[in-house]
Amino acid sequence: MKHFLNLKDIPANDLRKIVLDAKKRKQKRKNFHTLDVDKDSPLKGKLLVQMFEKSSLRTRLSFYLAIKQLGGEALTLRPDELHLTKGGESLADTAKILSTYGNGFMLRTDNDKKLEEFSKHLTIPIINGLSPLSHPTQVLSDIFTVEEIKKKPISKLNICWIGDSNNVLNSLIAASVKFSFNLNIGCPKNYEPKKFVIDWVKKNKRKINIFNDAKNAALNADVIFADKVMSLNDKVNKIKKSRDFKNFQINSKLMSIAKKDAIFLHCLPRGSEVSDNVFLGKQSKVWQQALNRVYVQKSILLYCFEKLR
Missing domain, CATH: 3.40.50.1370 (Aspartate/ornithine carbamoyltransferase)
Structure with missing residues (x-):
């Protein structure tokens, strides 16, 4: 698995591969309906858990469509629903549960340290959906x-x-x-x-x-x-x-x-x-x-799941 936290930490060759894969996948989507699954359905059976500590429209929609078009499913959590923010559950324990139930975690956060902490405790990939320092x-x-x-x-x-x-x-x-x-x-x-x-x-x-x-x-x-x-x-x-x-x-x-x-x-x-x-x-x-975010999110997900061709 690979995390996607900050462009500066990802090899240039990998970033170029993501862009090239997105181009190929967009070309193959001609005449597809929004929720039609890609023919290869590379992430069939995978669950992406999303959590937003800050408001989101394009990131929320694009990741939802990205995982669906790749054959997987998405579940969106609200921070105020979790024990992490209201019940005193530790971040490490929360990460353990997320790793047990989900296959990937996308977080939009108001705290960069939280991203780093999650990446240390998760055994599934984490994607930075926006933080104070980077997008x-x-x-x-x-x-x-x-x-x-x-x-x-x-x-x-x-x-x-x-x-x-x-x-x-x-x-x-x-x-x-x-x-x-x-x-x-x-x-x-x-x-x-x-x-x-x-x-x-x-x-x-x-x-x-x-x-x-x-x-x-x-x-x-x-x-x-x-x-x-x-x-x-x-x-x-x-x-x-x-x-x-x-x-x-x-x-x-x-x-x-x-x-x-x-x-x-x-x-x-x-x-x-x-x-x-x-x-x-x-x-x-x-x-x-704005629309292109769907195609690139798909290739980012494949990168994180190590299924990028």
Whole structure:
């Protein structure tokens, strides 16, 4: 079995295999209905247990469909239903039960240490469905989407991120090292990536380009990424943060600085960081991006179950 916790800890060759497998599986799904099982049904009889400590729409749906299309089943647990949060049951004992009943565990958590602890005690694979420090399944799916649309390896493209330095950006930075692509980051001065993230990039002899000006970051970009800047759970001065990001909205003027055939991607939900005419415009590929998560989650599951061809 293999865990899927963070892109930086997974060999580049394995990440590439996942993307290639997802491409093959998507091609084979033509004329299939949503709940039709893949012909090879590689995970028949397997149970994926999902638990969400934070709200989820795309991750929840995509993993549910992924395991179903592979021939398995999914069970979703709520944290408030478990003794782990209310009854004082230890994480180690909870992991033992999960390993006894399930074949895989997908966790969306508000605590990275919890992911690490579960990985130590589980005897089944664990997948990070989002944590405060990373969102690996989202970004690997985004790599797939970029290459599908651009029809070339992402290493030959200029990638741009405009916005806050958050968990999605951390994973995109890790991906820039693993897939060897050029990454420009546009953000206000006090919202740059953390030092430990930049140090890891340097340790791996790669470089990311940080600009405190959105226009310089977007210049000649093939892809512009964004995420919601103002989260409901942000424990910050929202008026100040909104003011700080005033000049970092992705609008038609900013997109015009990128290449003519540049695309816009956003992991959703959206906020004021992108204008309606960009989000709903021809350059936006957000719905294709969201759907592709199903195909990549399938290949991630196969990787974890060591059934990737």
